[in-house]
Amino acid sequence: MRTLKTSEAAALLQVSPNTLRGWERRFGYPHPRRSVGRHRLYTHAEISALGNALRDGLSIQSAISRCRESISGDADALVAALATLDVEAADLAMESALALRTFDRCIEDVLLRGLDELAVEFGDASATWALAARWADDWLRRAQRLAASPSRRFTVLLGDAGCEEIDRNLIALRAWQLFCDRGGVRVVALPVQCVEGLASVSERLAPDALVIAGTGPAVNRALAWAQRVQDTVGPLPRALFRCPQLAAARPAGDTWVLPDEPHAAQRDVLERLHRPSEARPALL
Numbered sequence: 001m002r003t004l005k006t007s008e009a010a011a012l013l014q015v016s017p018n019t020l021r022g023w024e025r026r027f028g029y030p031h032p033r034r035s036v037g038r039h040r041l042y043t044h045a046e047i048s049a050l051g052n053a054l055r056d057g058l059s060i061q062s063a064i065s066r067c068r069e070s071i072s073g074d075a076d077a078l079v080a081a082l083a084t085l086d087v088e089a090a091d092l093a094m095e096s097a098l099a100l101r102t103f104d105r106c107i108e109d110v111l112l113r114g115l116d117e118l119a120v121e122f123g124d125a126s127a128t129w130a131l132a133a134r135w136a137d138d139w140l141r142r143a144q145r146l147a148a149s150p151s152r153r154f155t156v157l158l159g160d161a162g163c164e165e166i167d168r169n170l171i172a173l174r175a176w177q178l179f180c181d182r183g184g185v186r187v188v189a190l191p192v193q194c195v196e197g198l199a200s201v202s203e204r205l206a207p208d209a210l211v212i213a214g215t216g217p218a219v220n221r222a223l224a225w226a227q228r229v230q231d232t233v234g235p236l237p238r239a240l241f242r243c244p245q246l247a248a249a250r251p252a253g254d255t256w257v258l259p260d261e262p263h264a265a266q267r268d269v270l271e272r273l274h275r276p277s278e279a280r281p282a283l284l
Helices: 005-015 016-027 044-055 058-084 087-098 103-122 128-147 168-182 198-205 217-233 243-248 262-273
Strands: 040-043 154-160 185-191 209-212 236-242
Touching: 005 016, 005 128, 016 058, 016 209, 016 236, 040 044, 044 058, 058 087, 058 128, 058 262, 087 103, 087 128, 103 128, 103 168, 103 262, 128 168, 154 168, 154 198, 168 243, 168 262, 185 198, 185 262, 198 217, 209 217, 209 262, 217 262, 236 262
Parallel strands: 154 185, 154 209, 209 236
Antiparallel strands: none
16 A cells, blocks of 8 residues: 655645644544654555545545545445445455555554444444454454565564453454564464473574463463563563553553554554664563
8 A cells, every 4th residue: 555755645735744734633634654763654545535525625624524434434334244244245345445545544444443333333242243353353364364574573472361262352463463464573472371382482483572462361370471481582572462450460660551552552562673672671
């Protein structure tokens, strides 16, 4: 998916970069992603759609409303497909969404948002939501297999402290793993119950960081699991992702807690891994 720098997006819209940033502050749109260097990156299709709306004579408020309705429409189409258990229509809804936004935005704005709407409508303990979540889990796994991965500079060892059930946290974790993979970070996941041979695996992987994720009862074993890894490879930066029990049990100053949103969590990990090793925190 093509992206634009601020100057390029402003030129396409025939406005100044300051005007573009002003729209972002005032209306929250266009909503750019940030590169590892914290530079704004706008989706070409999103900027093009906004430019078309402005050229149709709409005010900036009306033009943004039109673009947002398009985004909402894709999520609505996905929700409708999954609510009727039409997985082929769900796949088509995601293909349509990918044509208008970046891969990361498509997952967060359409797939994850759609699952949240289904959870509100049917309840996340319902059979409808469970089937939708299994479809989402399969879609993300397929995307990870098909995505062309860049050369990986870093390895993260993930301690899965979940309950091995498909829930909202697991889908978000799958999305985070996919984002990391596409960003050049290899994520190797192990249940925190797996300690036999852990030293040998840790030594072979030589991870650059540890992340613990999940909300299941196994979270109580997570610290011991992390300690076993570090007994082998030495101190590492460590973080929590969607692991509220462990985060609540630790002093705030001793815990690096990743954002709940998968793309923000991936960006946080990348930024910290790109720091010089002596500047990285060994938290948790």
